[in-house]
Amino acid sequence: EAQVTQNPRYLITVTGKKLTVTCSQNMNHEYMSWYRQDPGLGLRQIYYSMNVEVTDKGDVPEGYKVSRKEKRNFPLILESPSPNQTSLYFCASSWSERRFLEPLHFGNGTRLTVT
Amino acid sequence: EDKVVQSPLSLVVHEGDTVTLNCSYEVTNFRSLLWYKQEKKAPTFLFMLTSSGIEKKSGRLSSILDKKELFSILNITATQTGDSAVYLCAVEANSGAGSYQLTFGKGTKLSVIP
Numbered sequence: 001e002a003q004v005t006q007n008p009r010y011l012i013t014v015t016g017k018k019l020t021v022t023c024s025q026n027m028n029h030e031y032m033s034w035y036r037q038d039p040g041l042g043l044r045q046i047y048y049s050m051n052v053e054v055t056d057k058g059d060v061p062e063g064y065k066v067s068r069k070e071k072r073n074f075p076l077i078l079e080s081p082s083p084n085q086t087s088l089y090f091c092a093s094s095w096s097e098r099r100f101l102e103p104l105h106f107g108n109g110t111r112l113t114v115t
Numbered sequence: 116e117d118k119v120v121q122s123p124l125s126l127v128v129h130e131g132d133t134v135t136l137n138c139s140y141e142v143t144n145f146r147s148l149l150w151y152k153q154e155k156k157a158p159t160f161l162f163m164l165t166s167s168g169i170e171k172k173s174g175r176l177s178s179i180l181d182k183k184e185l186f187s188i189l190n191i192t193a194t195q196t197g198d199s200a201v202y203l204c205a206v207e208a209n210s211g212a213g214s215y216q217l218t219f220g221k222g223t224k225l226s227v228i229p
Contacts, residue, residue: 004157033217042221043158043203050214058216090157103149104205104217106157 002027006091006107013081014115021076021110023091031094032074033058033104034066036087043090049074081114088112117142119206121220128227132194136223138204139186146215148180148187151203153222158203161189194227201225 004025013019025032033048035058045058049068063085065077074093078085088111092104118141128134140148147165151158162171164180164187171178175194180187191198201222210216 035219040221043205043219045217048216056214059218103151103160103163106159108156 002105004091004093004105004107006089006110008110009108010111012113012115015082016080019078019081019112021078021089021091021112023074023076023107024072025074025091025093025105026072027093027105028071029093029095029105030071032068033092034064034074034076035090035092036060036085037090037109038087046076046089081112083114086112086114117206117208117216117218119204119218119220121202121204121223123223124221125224126226128194128225130195130227130229132227133190133192134194134225136189136191136202136204136225137186138188138220140204140206140218141185142206142208142218144209145182146207146209149205149207149217150178150187150189151205153201153203154199161202191225194225196227196229199225199227 007022030051034046035043037043044060046064047066049055055066090109091107094104095102120139122137149163150161162178167182175192178189201224203222204220205217207217
C-alpha cells in the first residue's frame with residue numbers, strides 16, 4: 001500500500017533532550033516535506049527536500065534539522081526541543097518533476113509535547 | 116510573501132444545508148490550488164485546480180478556481196455529519212530552479228449538526 005509512515009505517533013519529552021521523528025515513504029517520491037500544525041496558525045512548512053541530499057528551509061525552520069540521505073527517508077531532528085515546539089507534525093511527499101501535478105500525500109501525524 | 120486566506124474560519128450548519136468555503140491567495144508564480152479535508156488525522160486530498168473556470172466535481176463536493184480574481188470556492192451540497200472536518204486550501208507556486216512551495220491557509224472548520 002502506498003503510504004507515508006511517521007513514527008512515533010505520540011511523543012512526550014522534556015526540554016533539551018534531542019529527539020528524531022522518522023518519516024518514510026514507499027512511493028519513490030522525490031519531494032518530501034515537514035509541516036507543523038498549530039491551532040489558529042494552520043499548517044506551516046518547516047523544511048522540504050526536492051531530492052536526495054537537497055534540503056531547503058520552509059517558513060519556520062528555527063530549532064529543527066533534517067537530512068535526506070536516501071530517497072525514502074526524511075527524518076526531522078530537534079537537537080534541543082523547547083516547549084514552543086509542542087505541536088502536531090506532518091510529513092508529506094509527492095513527485096517533484098514539473099510534468100507531474102500531483103497532490104501531497106501526508107503521513108498520519110506525530111503529536112509532540114515538550115515539557 | 117505568499118499568502119492564502121480562508122473564510123470563514125468556522126461554520127456550523129444543519130444536515131442538508133449547502134455550504135460554500137472560500138480561499139483567496141496572493142502568490143508569485145502560481146502553479147496550482149489544492150483542497151484537502153482533515154478529520155482527526157492526516158489531510159486527505161480533494162481537488163487540484165490549475166485552470167480558471169473549470170469546475171471539478173466529486174459527488175456532493177465541487178470546486179472552481181478564478182485565476183483573475185485569485186480565489187477558489189469549495190461547495191458542499193446536501194451536507195452530512197460525515198462532512199464535519201477542517202477544510203484546508205493550499206497554493207503551490209514555483210520558487211525557481213525546479214523547486215516549488217506549498218502554502219496552506221488556516222483552514223475552515225465545518226461542523227454539520229443533525
